[in-house]
Amino acid sequence: MDKKKREGTEAVREDQNGLCLCTCTCCGHQNPEGSRHCPACGHYLIVWDEILCSVCGAEIPAEYTYCGHCGSRRPGGTD
Numbered sequence: 001m002d003k004k005k006r007e008g009t010e011a012v013r014e015d016q017n018g019l020c021l022c023t024c025t026c027c028g029h030q031n032p033e034g035s036r037h038c039p040a041c042g043h044y045l046i047v048w049d050e051i052l053c054s055v056c057g058a059e060i061p062a063e064y065t066y067c068g069h070c071g072s073r074r075p076g077g078t079d
Contacts, residue, residue, distance in 0.1 A: 051075060 022031050026043035035045050051060050058069035
């Protein structure tokens with residue numbers, strides 16, 4: 001899967017020690033930034049800001065399952 005920009009998380013905030021936390025969108029558990037999976041439920045935490053369509057090369061926002069340009073399913077997309 002090609003990444004267009006950078007890795008990121010859906011929800012980020014700081015804890016009482018100033019450490020960045022990301023909130024699991026599945027169970028709400030607070031995880032240290034950079035975690036790939038939630039230790040509470042196993043949900044995959046990292047999302048791509050944008051990826052490139054493997055068919056036409058257009059940018060596909062992370063929240064889209066299909067390319068808005070050619071209609072192909074995005075790599076790693078889920079229904």
